Amino acid sequence: METLSRIEHALQAAVQLAEAPGSPPRLAAAMRHAVFPGGARIRPQLCLAVARACGDDDPGLTDATAAAIELLHCASLVHDDLPCFDDSPLRRGQPAVHAAFGERLAVLGGDGLIVLAFQVLAMGGTRSPLRLPRLMATVAHGVGAPHGITAGQAWECEPRVALSDYQRAKTGALFAAATMAGAEAAGAPGDTWRALGEWLGEAYQVADDVRDVMADPVQLGKPVGRDRALGRPSSATEQGLDGAIAHFDRLVACAIEAVPPCRGAPQLRALVHAEGERLVPRAWGHRARRLAVPAAG
């Protein structure tokens, strides 16, 4: 609970920077709309949990890092929902930013959130500036080209793509940035934390594919069946629903295995386990086996 309130507090402080006097009111409102109310905030939770496991000796920098990761995630959702991509009318149970504020403010709101993320990092780094170059490079790597979430989304514009490359960039990269940057914000090396983020990111992407088929759209807060409708690469299409759920379970197990030895390891493993159950409830596996939805092709 304390974790979530730290994250919300850091995100509020960040968004308020963009709402300072003199800001175009509709842009500021679009940026707030993109960030609140939030989803599960799993990436910043993960970032904070890793920072804690590494000592969390500069909580201001940890909070800034967690907020930056979430702002970048929100920015990517705003741009992914645009008419030229998913054209999704809903996000987190409310109108998507372009539906509420128009396409132009969705483009600019996403841009504003990306810039805000790095601004927040810079401001959070005043006490430990020696950590900033590495930390910022890690975050940028998880978001930009060639391997970050922007690149992941861009694979949808290529004629050919390997599903694993696509998933690794589209989702895994920001999860890996969350775990690595969490360690780096606490002054620890990030590299040993990469695998946890990568496994979890891949699991999350598979879960997203499964949820696109299985979940209740009200509970999910966005329309279901979009991947299939848009012909996007999907584990559920490639492996069948049953196969995708089994794949998800293996990935969560790998993520739990990948938690490096440290004081906070038991809590982290419990967090990963609980998140796995939240994403793809065990009951869905039974249901999928009964339905036996086949793989495509």
Added chain:
Amino acid sequence: METLSRIEHALQAAVQLAEAPGSPPRLAAAMRHAVFPGGARIRPQLCLAVARACGDDDPGLTDATAAAIELLHCASLVHDDLPCFDDSPLRRGQPAVHAAFGERLAVLGGDGLIVLAFQVLAMGGTRSPLRLPRLMATVAHGVGAPHGITAGQAWECEPRVALSDYQRAKTGALFAAATMAGAEAAGAPGDTWRALGEWLGEAYQVADDVRDVMADPVQLGKPVGRDRALGRPSSATEQGLDGAIAHFDRLVACAIEAVPPCRGAPQLRALVHAEGERLVPRAWGHRARRLAVPAAG
């Protein structure tokens, strides 16, 4: 000449980061297309000139800062040209990114360039990390909300806007960031350099309005008459062409006055003067007076 080759070299190195193996090829190509061939590179030139005037004791950081400023400028052009904004088919004499690569890669290419700018700054800051927090905050302030170029563009989505607020944010903010960050990259305080950037930025925006009416579209590299066609706030509409050109001349004079006393002041003043003549040739003033294009309303 050395200035321009430093800038092009730094931009090449930056774009190559996004082209590393594993990058989606069309995204990487869209990003390169947005940056090369360049325009006048006036913002990074200004940044570099100020850094030189302040000693330029960490040229790697200066180059990274200049490149970051230009990458952010290029990103803003890509997004401003999108169909939902100006829907401009041409930029710098070649097809705009959305015209060449499609709307999706224009959105993502712009996003990628914003992230790349901060990545380049972070990498450039390894020798002088203590300068990074201030420097990055300056750059972010010039680009994001409430007062940066993203906010400037967002004023176009508001029902009411003061022309000076719009121009200050849309153009002045990144010019001010260029001068201030140039000083900060060299370890000097940025504040005394703000006025130069702000005057020059305002002059540049007025010049843009004048050029939208006066310039040859081939020479300009983009269509003319867009501001009027799109009903955008414009000095040339508000003050008449003659009035706008006189206003421009006053702003350039103020910019020249605002160069703080320093070793490189004469070169900087000469640069500002030459840039003024390049943007709005003296001959245009005579032509405008002969034509006597009136103010609107």
